[in-house]
Amino acid sequence: MDSDLLSQIASQFDTLPSRLGGHIFLSLTALFVGIVLSVPLGVWAAPRPRVEKTALLLTSVIQTIPSLALLALMVFAWGTIGWIPALIALILYSLLPMLRNTITGLQGIDPAILEAADGVGMNRWQALWLVRLPLAMPTMVAGIRTASVWVVGAATIAQPVGATSLGNYIFVGLQTFNPVSLLFGCFFAALLALTLDGLLHGLERAARVRNLRLAGIIGCGLLLLAFSPLILSQFKILGRPNAVAVPGEDLAVQDDPQQNVSKFVVGSKPFTEQYILADLIAKRLRAGGMEVEVKDGMGSATTLLALETGELDCYVDYTGTIWTNFMKKKELLTRAEILIEASAYLLKEKQIVCLGTLGFSNDYVFVMSRDRAEQLGIQDLYELAKQSSKLKAGGDIEFFDRLEWRNVKKVYGLDFEECISMDSTLMYGAVESGQIDVAVAYGTDGRINRYDLAVLDDPAVALPPYDAMLVVSPSLARNHKAVAALRPLLQAIGPTQMQIANGMVDEQGATVEEAAEYLEDSIKKQEMAGTTAEPSVEE
């Protein structure tokens, strides 16, 4: 248990240099640009009540926008994700405390001292540099310190917009229920905030008592902080080599220098088929002599992220999900083309390797009770569309908000009397009992057979294919033992087998393990017979 915890913590250190580096880069740059903007603005605004009011109002308004929303707004405003929108959001965020304190600092100076500055014959610049700014300095530094704490804190939520920061630990920890990662991120974010605050405090003190040596030491401290990720990366604490992976066959021949550290994390999205497949994958890896941890039921959008960040090593995703949700494609190509493009995208954009397809696809399908379909004479989506205005449709919680729905609706001119979102387990019963006329089901769901539902054709191919594919992290892809253990799964699970396995769990009360065993057995049989599963790829 203890050594397990230690190794978990140690594995977090791998990514520390890049995440801490990203965090420090974002925070320090935002603070620096914030100072460069807010100090002149404050100097200009301080003696001008109307400018002061406007500037403070604007920055306060920015402040009231929740930081996550501000980050998201910047993504839309700049049309890009990554560190640019994150940095701009953080700069905007840092402005208020610095601007406000510059203004109050300047306004708080005793007018007699300002008159003295005039009286000895200082011009405006001399009065500013020699008297006003030095006297406002303590208040200004207090503002910079407030901003630094805000910015370091806000930088943790830069992860959703694609900027690397310590927030990655926190988000991944949250989404994969990993408290070690979560606490690791919090710890370093707090440490960074405190260090920065301490250094700024020291700098202020040095300026106040005008101790050049102290200022020098603190300047060095700031530099050291700025370069700390670089220094950290030199230590290579159990450093996982930065992987740029090559897909497929070439990988197996490359030797992983850390062959003996083969512990892998297998993930699954929150539905039956995924649980079964995760169990199957885990068993295969274990049989190959590897240590495996299973993380079940992760959010469907975060599995890919977790794979990208190294929290996961392997799970099953679907081509259509990558195509519509991640690549944001609206047009539809053939199954084979979508598979190729999706794997290329994963490798290029995310350094994720697609080992291949499993042999079945879990498409969205429109289903009706057989009686009702025959009674209305509906066999495909064109025929459904003609009568859709008096029919009720049901779908899972997200379907009617998805791109796929908008697309299929447009292509066929579907216009249901009502679209009802419901939990997918209720959907099948509802369509059978006639509460809804049509349901949007999952192609491999065992309940389609069990309830004897009619699957409607999609002749225009308006719904994307959801071929199941095995996606793995670069470190798994480089481990030839692991690849060898997983390869027999490719093209080995046909739609019928998957449907049966799903049905075992959903309908017959079998356990996930039993369903996985069933799949394993059928794979073994095929291996002996020297065949592969019935192909789902028809082109």
Place this chain on the structure above:
Amino acid sequence: MIELKQVSKSWDGGQSFAVKELSLKVEDGAVLALLGRSGCGKSTTVKMINRLVDPTEGEILVDGVNVMQQDPVALRRKIGYVFQGIGLFPHMTVLENVGIIPRITGEESAAYRKKADELLDLVHLPAQEFAARMPEQLSGGQRQRVGFARALAADPSVMLLDEPFGALDPVTRDSLQTEFKSLQRKLGFTAVMVTHDMAEALLLADQIAVMKEGLLVRIGTPAELLADPGNDYVAALLETPRRHVQLLRNLENRNA
């Protein structure tokens, strides 16, 4: 030489006047004392001379040139100014405060430090002991000396002093007054000095100008004022030192 011609200042667009139609002249090397109750317009008058305040009407000449035709920054650097309430920069050392005028006029660091050292000696604040101190580490009297030294740093031919000896104990005040008198004789600058204290004015000034609600009510040498106060207000102001002198004499006579 300083000359004010029919100078008026209104802070409220002409409804009331802090200074009204004031005319006076201070000859080269002379000391003029400005006297009057709080709020009668003394500081306003002095600040109009170095353009910290611009007059509403009238003309002010310093060494024969209208101050309104001069760059205010250049004008102020020529004129030594001792502030009411001292006005030292709290974030600068004594040395930096004294050297501020040479520094802003672009003198070398070494040059202005040397000058500041000399000026500190002149006002009896040994540089080794006081140069590195901050204003808050000085007594009130020491601060006033630093204020003096700072005003002298520009080698001014004109000095403006706004209550330079206010808020001091009588002994310190007396010694500073004596030092001022000897410095003024030695350096020969023309001075306008604001004070509340008629005794101080009688001791230090060549001319005494008495103001009341912005108006000049009497001007003359100490001897002239003592001989003929001219009006009740001035007579009342002279009454206090007279009574003090009388009191002292009586005491001395009794003891003798």
